[in-house]
Amino acid sequence: MTSTDSLVDFFLETRLHTENICKPLEIEDYVVQPIVDVSPPKWHLGHTTWFFEEFILKPHFKGYTVFDEDFSFVFNSYYETVGKRVVRSDRGNLSRPSVDSVYAYRTYVTEGIKNLFSTSQSQELDDLLEIGIHHEKQHQELLLTDIKFILGNNPLLPVYSNNFKEHPHENEPQEWISMDEGIYEIGHNSSTFCYDNELGRHKVYLHPFQVSKNLITNQEYMAFIEAGGYKKFDLWHAEGWDWINQNNISAPLYWHNIDGLWHNYTLNGLQEITPNAPVTHISYFEAFAFAQWKGCRLATEFEWEAAQSLFNWGKRWEWTESAYLPYPNYKKADGALGEYNGKFMVNQKVLRGGSVATPVHHTRPTYRNFFQTQLRWQYTGLRLAK
Structure with a gap:
């Protein structure tokens, strides 16, 4: 990234893409966890948001108020340094917080990042934001494949979207x-x-x-x-x-x-x-x-x-x-x-x-x-x- 402004744009584009991945879902899809390796879509939405709150907003935004004190426990993945967390296999039991609450959390933290970077600039903050963006991109891939596993284990084998092309052809002879x-x-x-x-x-x-x-x-x-x-x-x-x-x-x-x-x-x-x-x-x-x-x-x-x-x-x-x-x-x-x-x-x-x-x-x-x-x-x- 060449500037803080372009980095913030990259951040906003990334946040939007995560939510676009979830647009084809029904509300019931957001909380399903068929196996321990697959996390519910709602958890991905919250965890990627918690990452920005925990590692950027809380330590660097003076006067910042966390959205919900329980969310660190709910959305921490494996960071022992940060504290206690929900056991990975129990993420599918989180019928609460609601999907609406998690989207409100995303909006709250996204606005917090925008406000912080409009008033504070440093290489340390830029580096933290960049790793947070790529952390969310990692979860976009996991989110999509977790959605496929969730729907692919539904007895009805429902369609997620007719627009995603997952099977490109190998047209050249092998050599x-x-x-x-x-x-x-x-x-x-x-x-x-x-x-x-x-x-x-x-x-x-x-x-x-x-x-x-x-x-x-x-x-x-x-x-x-x-x-x-x-x-x-x-x-x-x-x-x-x-x-x-x-x-x-x-x-x-x-x-x-x-x-x-x-x-x-x-x-x-x-x-x-x-x-x-x-x-x-x-x-x-x-x-x-x-x-x-x-x-x-x-x-x-x-x-x-x-x-x-x-x-x-x-x-x-x-x-x-x-x-x-x-x-x-x-x-x-x-x-x-x-x-x-x-x-x-x-x-x-x-x-x-x-x-x-x-x-x-x-x-x-x-x-x-x-x-x-x-x-x-x-x-x-x-x-x-x-």
């Missing part, structure tokens, strides 16, 4: 991109915004490798299913094999075999599978098993970053073979914001790229997303390497 062995620089290296987990730019040595130009498509993944991929134990990690058998997993999330024809639930409702769209909603376990079946592997996050300028990305979050770990000289920020990334650097795999649910002006080649190996409610896919 391999060859990368030379050598030393490559990894990590963020500009003055533009990034998260702290992208910092600590460093050199890595890579052996020669190849990476597929295109993402794996539904048609390619259907061939894996038809070849008995979910029944061949030797393709799977032991933990992945246990996972598919204990949970009766035999296809990507949202896939339904109806009279021998594959369909999938989309935000436009139940539809026949689009063969040349990138496969999505697969776990790391499934991505790994498919790569094994093809005699290939997943790229490491370093290989992905080294090669990313040579292929198109951003349609699906792409599983990598890399564990989510700190870069050299990584340092957590002081205070509550130090809890943002560092404490999650264990038992997770890195995803790269972005997806059709990622808001504009949010992802970049060095962005590191991360999830546990069994999760697949995000728009996750895969690209092969060898």
Whole structure:
């Protein structure tokens, strides 16, 4: 951002986009929580608002009065430094505060930010506002995928919107991109915004490798299913094999075999599978098993970053073979914001790229997303390497 004014405009645009995501919802949709990983839309609306109130308005706006003393308890996510909070699995029990109250809270805090930045300007405030904006953009992606999970587990499989296009086509023939062995620089290296987990730019040595130009498509993944991929134990990690058998997993999330024809639930409702769209909603376990079946592997996050300028990305979050770990000289920020990334650097795999649910002006080649190996409610896919 070049100025405080443009940053405030970016803030207002972001706040509006969150609310636009919720416009197609019925009031009953706002509080549903089918599983612990999915938060109700109402909670996302409140949590992203609380972030600005807690980290900007309360410490920096002299005389600021909080909207509701209980809202920090309700809308704090995982910040131990801030205090007690509702257990994550109980977010769906919050029939109160009402949806109207949460929207009133959003308006109150948005106006507070506008007033603060009209009278106070500093680099510290600008930096806090920028991370708050990108925090809300992260939640916009989560909000959209959580809405899909909520509606996709409704027995009626209702339409969210006919305007959201989640299955772009892969129209080019698959081919391999060859990368030379050598030393490559990894990590963020500009003055533009990034998260702290992208910092600590460093050199890595890579052996020669190849990476597929295109993402794996539904048609390619259907061939894996038809070849008995979910029944061949030797393709799977032991933990992945246990996972598919204990949970009766035999296809990507949202896939339904109806009279021998594959369909999938989309935000436009139940539809026949689009063969040349990138496969999505697969776990790391499934991505790994498919790569094994093809005699290939997943790229490491370093290989992905080294090669990313040579292929198109951003349609699906792409599983990598890399564990989510700190870069050299990584340092957590002081205070509550130090809890943002560092404490999650264990038992997770890195995803790269972005997806059709990622808001504009949010992802970049060095962005590191991360999830546990069994999760697949995000728009996750895969690209092969060898």
